Amino acid sequence: MMLDAPLAPEADADQRSGRDAQARLAxxxxxxxxxxxxxxxxxxxxxxxWWEVLASxxxxxxxxxxxxxxxxxxxxxxxRDAWPEDGGPPGSNxxxxxAQYLGHYGVAFGILGPLGVTGQSEVNLDLAAALASATxxxxxxxxxxxxxxxxxxxxxxxxxxxxxxxxxxxxxDDPAYAQVFMLTRSSEPAGNRRYWPVYEAAARHGLPxxxxxxxxxxxxxxxxxxxxxYVEEGAGHSTSCQTVVTSLVxxxxxxxxxxxxxxxxxxxxxxxxxxxxxxxxxxxxxRGEVSHLKRKPSEYIRxxxxxxxxxxxxxxDRRQVLDMMEWIGWDRLLFASDYPHWDFDDPFRALPGGMxxxxxxxxxTANAKAVYRLP
Amino acid sequence: xxxxxxxxxxxxxxxxxPTPRQLSRYMDDYWRQTVEVRGIDVWETIAYPPNAPLTRRxxxxxxxxxxxxxxxxxxxxxRFGFAHAICNxxxxxxxxxxxxxxxxxxxxxxxxxxxxxxxxxxxxxxxxVLPIQSAERAVAEIERxxxxxxxxxxxxxxxxEQPLGKSVYWPIYxxxxxxxxxxxxxxxxxxxxxxxxxxxxxxYLEDYAAxxxxxxxxLGSLVCEGVFVxxxxxxxxxxxxGVTWLxxxxxxxxxxxxxxxxxxxxxxxxxEEIVRDHVRLTAQPFDGPPGxxxxxRVMDQLESDEMLLFATDFPHWQYDGDAMLPAGxxxxxRRKILIDNPLATYPRxxxxx
Numbered sequence: 001m002m003l004d005a006p007l008a009p010e011a012d013a014d015q016r017s018g019r020d021a022q023a024r025l026a027x028x029x030x031x032x033x034x035x036x037x038x039x040x041x042x043x044x045x046x047x048x049x050w051w052e053v054l055a056s057x058x059x060x061x062x063x064x065x066x067x068x069x070x071x072x073x074x075x076x077x078x079x080r081d082a083w084p085e086d087g088g089p090p091g092s093n094x095x096x097x098x099a100q101y102l103g104h105y106g107v108a109f110g111i112l113g114p115l116g117v118t119g120q121s122e123v124n125l126d127l128a129a130a131l132a133s134a135t136x137x138x139x140x141x142x143x144x145x146x147x148x149x150x151x152x153x154x155x156x157x158x159x160x161x162x163x164x165x166x167x168x169x170x171x172x173d174d175p176a177y178a179q180v181f182m183l184t185r186s187s188e189p190a191g192n193r194r195y196w197p198v199y200e201a202a203a204r205h206g207l208p209x210x211x212x213x214x215x216x217x218x219x220x221x222x223x224x225x226x227x228x229x230y231v232e233e234g235a236g237h238s239t240s241c242q243t244v245v246t247s248l249v250x251x252x253x254x255x256x257x258x259x260x261x262x263x264x265x266x267x268x269x270x271x272x273x274x275x276x277x278x279x280x281x282x283x284x285x286x287r288g289e290v291s292h293l294k295r296k297p298s299e300y301i302r303x304x305x306x307x308x309x310x311x312x313x314x315x316x317d318r319r320q321v322l323d324m325m326e327w328i329g330w331d332r333l334l335f336a337s338d339y340p341h342w343d344f345d346d347p348f349r350a351l352p353g354g355m356x357x358x359x360x361x362x363x364x365t366a367n368a369k370a371v372y373r374l375p
Numbered sequence: 376x377x378x379x380x381x382x383x384x385x386x387x388x389x390x391x392x393p394t395p396r397q398l399s400r401y402m403d404d405y406w407r408q409t410v411e412v413r414g415i416d417v418w419e420t421i422a423y424p425p426n427a428p429l430t431r432r433x434x435x436x437x438x439x440x441x442x443x444x445x446x447x448x449x450x451x452x453x454r455f456g457f458a459h460a461i462c463n464x465x466x467x468x469x470x471x472x473x474x475x476x477x478x479x480x481x482x483x484x485x486x487x488x489x490x491x492x493x494x495x496x497x498x499x500x501x502x503x504v505l506p507i508q509s510a511e512r513a514v515a516e517i518e519r520x521x522x523x524x525x526x527x528x529x530x531x532x533x534x535x536e537q538p539l540g541k542s543v544y545w546p547i548y549x550x551x552x553x554x555x556x557x558x559x560x561x562x563x564x565x566x567x568x569x570x571x572x573x574x575x576x577x578x579y580l581e582d583y584a585a586x587x588x589x590x591x592x593x594l595g596s597l598v599c600e601g602v603f604v605x606x607x608x609x610x611x612x613x614x615x616x617g618v619t620w621l622x623x624x625x626x627x628x629x630x631x632x633x634x635x636x637x638x639x640x641x642x643x644x645x646x647e648e649i650v651r652d653h654v655r656l657t658a659q660p661f662d663g664p665p666g667x668x669x670x671x672r673v674m675d676q677l678e679s680d681e682m683l684l685f686a687t688d689f690p691h692w693q694y695d696g697d698a699m700l701p702a703g704x705x706x707x708x709r710r711k712i713l714i715d716n717p718l719a720t721y722p723r724x725x726x727x728x
Binding site for chain 1: 427428429533534535536537538539540541564568569570571572573574575576577578579580581583584585587588589591592593595596599600617619620622623624626627628630631632634635636637638639660662663664665669672675676678692
C-alpha cells in the first residue's frame with residue numbers, strides 16, 4: 001500500500017469536526033436502508049406462482065432461520081426514534097425519511113441498500129430471482145421515482161450468476177440505479193467464478209458492485225463455528241469483508257474485469273490497510289501459486305476497492321484512525337450513515353476530529369461522485 | 376545493540392512434525408496396533424504444504440534444521456544466544472473426528488516432544504498439545520504434564536469446532552490456570568469447518584491469510600463469553616496471528632460492546648482493556664507497512680509495550696537473514712519483546728527444571 005507523508009497538524013478550528021463545519025459540505029450517503037411496510041408490498045411485482053410459493057412456504061435461508069440467527073439489540077436493529085406513526089417499520093415511510101434524515105442533514109444523495117426479504121441468501125434460486133426483481137421494482141416505484149435524492153441498488157440473486165446478470169441487464173438502463181448489491185457472506189468466497197457474471201455485467205454498465213455485510217452462506221459465520229452473541233457477530237463483520245477483498249483480489253477478478261469498482265459497505269474500514277500489508281507479504285512469498293496476478297495485492301485494492309465509513313472506528317486516540325485513513329487512501333473512503341439502524345453514524349458528528357476539511361469533503365461527497373452512477 | 380539477541384525467548388519454534396508411525400512408538404499396544412492395522416501412515420492437513428515456500432525457509436529446508444534438535448539449535452539458539460525456545464508441534468491431532476484417537480495421539484505427541492526434543496536440549500520448552508475434541512480428555516492431558524516444568528503452555532488451534540470462549544472449554548482454562556500454564560492459540564485449523572465464513576478459498580495463500588480472521592473470532596469469543604472474568608489469572612497468547620489486525624478489531628469490538636453491552640452484562644469494562652491485561656501476540660509474522668518509517672505509529676496503536684512476544688516461527692519462511700524483528704523499534708521496546716514480556720507471560724518459565 002502506498003504511504004503518503006504523515007498528516008500535517010490541523011490548525012483551523014473550523015476544520016475540526018462538528019455541525020457547523022460539516023453542515024456546509026454536501027453529503028452523499030452510501031448506505032440507507034429502505035424497508036417494506038410488510039412483505040405484501042412485494043406482491044404487485046411478483047408472478048402469481050412465486051407469490052404463492054412465498055406466501056405458503058416463506059423464505060428458506062442458508063442459516064435456517066426465517067429472519068436472523070442473532071436477536072438484535074433493538075427491534076429490527078433500528079433507532080427507536082425512526083418508527084413512523086403509520087405503524088410501519090423504520091425505513092418504510094418516505095415522508096419520515098425525508099424529514100428525519102434527508103432534509104435534516106441536507107443529504108444530496110442517499111444510496112439505498114435493501115435488506116430482508118430480497119431473495120439474497122435464499123436457497124431456492126428461482127424464488128431468489130423473483131424476489132430480487134420484485135425488490136428492484138418496488139424500490140423504483142416507492143422510493144426513487146418519488147424522491148430524486150434517493151438512488152437504488154440493483155439487488156441481484158448472486159448465487160445464480162446468469163440470473164443475476166439478467167437482472168442487471170433488466171435494470172441497468174434506468175439511471176435511478178446507482179449500484180449493484182450483494183451481501184458479504186456468499187456461499188463461496190466472493191471472487192469465485194460462479195459470481196463472475198455479476199462482475200462482468202456490472203463492469204459493462206459502469207456500475208459499482210456493493211458488498212454489504214450480512215447474508216447467509218450455508219457455513220457458520222466464522223471458520224471456527226458459530227459465536228454466541230450479537231456483539232461478536234457485529235464486530236466480526238470485518239472478517240467477512242476481509243474474506244471478500246482477499247478472494248476478489250487473489251482470484252484475479254480485477255485482472256479479468258479491469259474497470260470493476262467494488263464498495264465494501266457497513267464493515268468499517270480500518271482493517272483494510274493491515275489486510276493489504278498481510279496479502280502483499282504472502283504474495284511475495286507464494287506468487288508462484290497465483291501467477292495469474294500481475295501486481296501486488298495492495299495495488300489492486302488501491303485501484304478497485306472503496307470502503308464506507310460506518311460504523312466509524314473510534315480509538316481513544318483519534319490520530320490512529322486518521323493514520324489508517326491515510327494508509328488506506330483518502331480517495332477510497334465513502335461516508336455512510338446506515339440510517340435508520342441503531343448504529344447510525346450522524347453525518348455531522350461521525351468523522352474524527354482533526355480531519356482537514358478537504359479530507360472531509362472527499363469522504364462526504366467527492367469520492368462518491370467518482371464511484372456511484374450519479375447525475 | 377540492535378543485533379544483540381542474547382537471552383531472548385523464542386515463543387514460537389516448530390520441530391518438524393513426526394509421522395504417525397514415529398508417534399506409535401509412544402503408544403500402548405492397542406493404539407500402536409490401531410496405527411498399524413488401520414494403516415494410518417499419513418495424517419496431514421492441507422496447511423503448510425511440505426514444499427510450499429512459506430513452510431520452510433530455503434536455508435533451513437536444505438539443512439533439514441527443523442528435523443533435529445542439534446541442527447535446530449545451531450540455526451537459532453546457539454547462534455543468537457537465545458535463553459529458551461518454546462516448541463509448538465503442529466501434528467494435526469485436532470483434525471481427528473474421533474476423540475479417542477485424538478487423545479491417544481495428543482498423548483503420544485507430547486511424550487515424543489519430551490523425549491526427542493526437550494530431553495535433548497535444556498533450553499527447549501514445550502507446549503502441551505490438547506485433544507480439543509473433548510474438554511475432559513484435554514484436562515486429563517494437562518494434568519498429566521503439570522508436574523513437568525519443561526511444559527509451559529497448552530496449545531490449541533485457532534479454527535476448531537466452536538469458538539474457544541464457549542463454556543464447554545472452561546474446564547481447560549480452569550486446569551491451565553490451576554497449574555500456571557499459559558494458553559496458546561496457534562494458527563491452523565481442524566478443518567472441521569471451511570476456514571472462512573463463506574466457504575473454502577481456492578488458494579493456500581488465501582487460507583493462510585484467513586488465519587488472522589480466526590484470531591478475530593477467538594478474541595471476541597474469549598472476551599464476550601467472560602473467560603477472563605471467570606479466570607482472572609489466565610494469559611492467552613495468539614501465536615502466528617500477525618499483529619496489525621489487532622487494533623482495528625479492538626476498536627470495533629469495543630465500539631459494539633459500548634452499544635450492545637446489555638447482551639453481555641458480565642463484561643463491565645471495554646474489551647480493549649481486557650485484551651491488554653490478558654492477551655499477547657507473537658511478533659512473527661509481522662505484517663506491517665513496508666519500511667521502518669511508520670513502525671512507531673503502528674506500535675502506538677497497540678497502546679502498550681507489553682503486547683508482543685518475540686518469535687522466530689522457525690522454520691517457516693517469515694523473514695530473510697536475521698530480520699527477526701521489524702526495523703525501527705526502540706531499544707527499550709526491543710528488550711521487552713525479546714525477554715521481559717515472555718517472562719511475564721509464561722510463569723512456568725521461571726520454574727527449575
